[in-house]
Amino acid sequence: MKKIFKYEKIQDSSLPAYIRSILSKHLTKHSAFVFESYDSFILINFQSYSLKPKGNQLKKIFIFLDNDNLLIFIENSHLYKQFTQLFNDNQKKDNIELLRLFFINLIANDMEYIDKFEESITNAEDHALQNKTNDYLDQIIKFRKQLLHLKHYYNQLQVIFDGFLENENKLFDSESLRKLTIIHNRIDHLQLSVSSLRDYVTQMREAYQSQIDIEQNHIMKVFTLITAIFLPLTLMVGWYGMNFKHMYELNSPYSYPIFILISILVCISLVIYFKKKHWF
Numbered sequence: 001m002k003k004i005f006k007y008e009k010i011q012d013s014s015l016p017a018y019i020r021s022i023l024s025k026h027l028t029k030h031s032a033f034v035f036e037s038y039d040s041f042i043l044i045n046f047q048s049y050s051l052k053p054k055g056n057q058l059k060k061i062f063i064f065l066d067n068d069n070l071l072i073f074i075e076n077s078h079l080y081k082q083f084t085q086l087f088n089d090n091q092k093k094d095n096i097e098l099l100r101l102f103f104i105n106l107i108a109n110d111m112e113y114i115d116k117f118e119e120s121i122t123n124a125e126d127h128a129l130q131n132k133t134n135d136y137l138d139q140i141i142k143f144r145k146q147l148l149h150l151k152h153y154y155n156q157l158q159v160i161f162d163g164f165l166e167n168e169n170k171l172f173d174s175e176s177l178r179k180l181t182i183i184h185n186r187i188d189h190l191q192l193s194v195s196s197l198r199d200y201v202t203q204m205r206e207a208y209q210s211q212i213d214i215e216q217n218h219i220m221k222v223f224t225l226i227t228a229i230f231l232p233l234t235l236m237v238g239w240y241g242m243n244f245k246h247m248y249e250l251n252s253p254y255s256y257p258i259f260i261l262i263s264i265l266v267c268i269s270l271v272i273y274f275k276k277k278h279w280f
Contacts, residue, residue: 001068002091002098004084007060007075019069027062027073033156035163041066042171044160048106049153050076051113058149063099065171070095072102079106096176103183107157107190114193117146121197125204140205147198154191161187225279229270233263 001015010023026034026043034045044063059076074080086105090098121143128136161184165177172180236259240250249255 002070002087002095003072004080004087005071005073006080007062007073015069015071019064019071023062023064023071023073033159035160037163037166037168039169042163042169046156046160047153048074048076048079049149050078051109058153065095065099067095067171070098096172100176100179100183103157107183107187110190111193114150114190114197118193118197118200121201121204128208136208137205140201140208143201144198144205147194147201150194151191151198154187154194157187158184158191221279225274228274229267232266232270236263236266 007027010020010027015023022041022043026045032045033047034043036043042063042065044061044065046061047058048061050059059074059079061075061079062073064071072083074083083102083105086101087098090101093101124136124139124143161180164172164180165184167177240247240259252258
């Protein structure tokens with residue numbers, strides 16, 4: 001039998017009882033990744049990554065494969081329709097070839113998606129450099145989360161194909177193994193692309209944090225210079241605010257204008273000095 005099912009408790013009475021028992025156990029209890037190779041069959045449970053941005057992008061897929069049956073249970077409704085049509089169009093092919101076509105179609109558009117994803121990351125970086133946006137860090141976090149899901153997804157596929165190529169139960173002949181190796185290499189390439197993008201996003205985050213640190217240092221530098229300019233004036237105000245009786249300069253009619261003039265000269269002198277030192 002070659003058939004696609006929705007990811008739910010098995011109700012097909014045409015299946016042998018032992019297969020229904022195996023499927024019921026795994027469909028109801030296993031939610032994490034599973035690759036189990038037995039003497040006469042293989043069980044696989046993994047999470048696929050939907051390339052569509054809306055909704056939950058992680059959906060479960062369960063595969064049962066033996067010499068006579070290829071049964072695939074899919075949680076994602078779009079993938080369910082797609083692969084139901086694929087199986088209907090290729091019923092004359094054997095189970096191994098149908099399994100190969102399944103995985104080929106599963107990752108068929110992934111490289112195009114990764115290329116567009118890389119372009120969106122680059123555009124976000126360019127936009128942030130030209131127009132400072134407050135949501136740039138949120139974008140970086142979103143990118144990292146998506147890439148983490150992709151990394152986990154391709155890690156699962158790598159483990160699955162490692163299990164296929166080990167061929168412990170001899171379900172695959174040499175020609176099938178050769179074809180599966182080609183898909184395995186393609187998955188490795190996708191994983192490498194995702195890893196490169198994760199490194200790129202990490203560098204973006206570090207560069208953004210460095211830019212924030214530089215801006216904060218510049219602000220602190222401005223505050224420090226302002227404090228330095230007004231520190232002599234604070235000293236002068238404190239000096240003449242002590243209210244001693246014998247401060248003769250306070251009795252002069254020109255003391256107030258002179259104090260203002262000295263204050264202005266002190267400020268101008270310090271500004272000129274800081275300018276020459278290139279402190280601002």
